[in-house]
Amino acid sequence: MRLHPRRGEVAVSLGLVALAALSLWQTTMIPVSPIYARVGPTLFPWIASLGLLVLSLLLLAEALRGGFVGVEPQLSIDWHSLAWVVAGLLANLALIGTLGFVFAAVATFVCVARGFGSGHPLRDALIGAVVSLAAYLGFDRLLGVNIGAGILEGLV
């Protein structure tokens, strides 16, 4: 038996407890009209929030008593790869509103590919441009879904 609590699992359980508490707090904030008092809009949220609270406390107990049942100790995190992928997502957030979908997509593509170990940023940028332009044309022209027009998209 492992008796040492696992930090990650304890943190995840605490996160769920916090979510349940947040949900309970929000449930008390729902205004209830007296007409619906019996089966009103708060009954189901109460059940859902209390349910999550109980379950997350049980999970917390499991985590403190040596770890979740049936879960192997987690592998260490590859921070370098993760950072590149997250950078790609952030670049997308920053660029999509201003430069438009294709530029934002190229930035994402290059960063994520780098995170997964690609060593050819220029080639990736080219692939990303082709993929995203094709996707843009497909969605915009065929389906009529606007996925973020920018400078380049206005020209094609």
Added chain:
Amino acid sequence: METLASLAGGFATALSPANLGFAFAGCFLGTAVGVLPGIGPALTVALLLPITFQVPAESAFILFAGVYYGAMYGGSTTSILLNTPGESATIITALEGFKMAKKGRAGPALATAAIGSFVAGTIATLALTFFAPVVVELALMLGPAEYFSLMVIAFTAVSAVLGSSALRGLAMLFLGLILGVVGVDLQTGQPRFTFGVIELLDGIEVTIVAVGLFAVAEALHLATRRKHGEDEILAVSGSLWLSREDWARSWKPWLRGAFLGFPFGAIPAGGSELPTFLSYFMEKRLSRRPEEFGQGAIEGVAGPEAANNAAAAGVLMPMLTLGLPTSVTAAIMLSAFQSYGIQPGPLLFVNQGPLVWGLIASLYVGNLMLLVLNLPLIGLWVRVLRIPQPQLYAGILVFATIGAYGVSNSVIDLIVMYVIGFVGMLMKRYDFPVAPVVIGMILGPLAEQAFRQALTISQGDWTTFVTRPISAAFLVIALLLGVGPTLYRGLARSRPSPA
């Protein structure tokens, strides 16, 4: 006879040139995403949800059904050649299929999987055609209390029975239920869990949650464990044709798999993992060469693959007749019904006959297309399988952006999706199942509606769920499903050696 007439009408819908095109696009796309590790039918259908604003309902559902079926075919290719099952339903296929591929018999393994999927898919679609109207008749007799109890069975099945831990599964179910509460309450118009944010009044978009949990989470999770190695892909070797002996050893497992898979998919407690396991053990028991199992026995591919496809068709039964999805893809298809303003449930067959029958007819067509797509085009799918990981995941994240941003062009949506993706990464890391979240979120509001209607009818009397016999029976089944496995394990432990 009425069924046959409706089905004929369905074929008229499904065989129109435009819908044949949608079926083909769906099957093609479905096979591709089934083959690619990291993405599956649920994600693909979620990404395609925006087309519900553009094309008629029949065409959209024919496309979705093609993706759904296609992914089942494609998934087996990955299991056999890569030994990494794309989804839990093809774990068993990998067991014998990968061994066959290692011995240079990848061709026959792929062929028996594809033909078996076709045979079983067709049998299951036939069963769906003739049983669905019967189930509808029965379903029309159910009241809100019975409906609620039926949904409790579905909830229990997806969270407590499947997956490695009932506790983690149930926690994720309740998380999904809470996510489903967000937005305006349909009966009283009260905003709930919106934190005063106007964007949240309509609830959280299914697309954003599904894409975040599947695509973004998968990419982040894989990035965190990059230094821990990659998989090897085997080449397709051996003739794609089955030898006389392969046929002789395959056809019975196909049929048995089909008859095992369909009922498991069709009952609301279904899933497609269980029938594949059962089929595997059945074939092992019945085989005249049990010693070959574990070394690449063709029966071990034929049976489970057939069971898996039949179960996939079976899942459509509760989805179409009861409005009750038991898999993530079915749940997302259900939300597509809602996006068309169509009320899923037993009345679907009455009010939307042409749509439902067009969809069912397209399943026959799709199965045939998939057989053709999968056998001669296997080389293409192997190429797809060889897309290097960096470009694959970069592409997946670009498409994920399209899905989230296309909904309403809002950067807020993207941020929400990335945050959900981060949460999903933690879920994968600590082995929390994803399906209960999505199903809880989509089915939760429907369960709440039934719950409140039942209590309104009974004038607030809670015992209505246990005093109405059918409802009580459903709740007992749910209870047995929930505590059964735990009890069984407890009993097995207290009697250590039954000899």
